[in-house]
Amino acid sequence: MAALFLLLFSAGALLVSSNAQEAYNQLPETYRKGVDLALEKLSAHAAIQHHFLFFRSVTKSEIEPGFDVSYIYHHFYLKATKCQKGTVDSTGCQFRNDRPLIDCAVCYKTFRGEIEQEPKPYVHCIHKPTLTEEMKTARVNHCNTLGYSSGSLTLLASTGAK
Template identity: 45%
Template sequence: MIHKLLAVILAAGAFLALTEGQKAHDQLTELEKKGVDLALQNLNSHPSTEHHILFSKTLDKFSSEAHFDDRFVYHNFYAKATTCTKQTEDPDPKQCPFRGDRPLIDCVICYKGHLENIVSEPKPYVSCVRRPALTEEIKNKRNEQCKTIQHSIGTITLLGTKGT
């Protein structure tokens, strides 16, 4: 009886976490969703990925307007592996709960957007790393790559400023 109750509680928790991730994704702008989708496409296409990976939650994001509907977007978010294998086409977040036995994946994507589309030049930068492997060196490299994209489209550099 206790095992069944525990299983129900765990299933409810997984569903709640999944729906919270879906709600967080739904609250993103169209341009931010396209950035998340690009990062997830990169993750899910990797040969070592066995299960679909979905957006979990935003950690940090920044967007600045450059000129004439051009924007620089920086988005740092968590992604998580689900119970659905890669063979599952168009995984439904309700049918594919997050796995609790896999580490979080910390992703950063930065890119230039025009209106609601990601442009190909400068090439978007995507970096996704499993949490235990994320180092200060990787964080610094990410910041440098994003600064390069930001400078190339002529936006102010929030990533280079220090808080007071």
């Protein structure tokens, strides 16, 4: 009986850890690149001790003015895992439920699917409980400015998928 319980528990743990990456894998490639950029910046902070993974999208928006150019806005959550910072293979990492989510907003320009360095990509991530309305407004304004600087529509006015 104990062996059966252990087998079921192991299978459940494997299913949970594979679901941790499933949400990320279902994102379109251009959105995954923005998540990767946010994760890279997050792991560069000395205060971060755990490995984080994409948890879920809040808002996605994309404007395609033509000529293989896109403007991307992605608001999403990252969640801490039980793995240590710097973990290379995160397939075995399980989400922790004792840490707050990290709320991230990124916006950037892509050309032929690659993130352009100009205008500089914008990445803003903060623990969800400390995110203020002023910060949310500043994010939106910054990302709208990104679109205006090139003469395109505003990112947040598009009818992208949610």
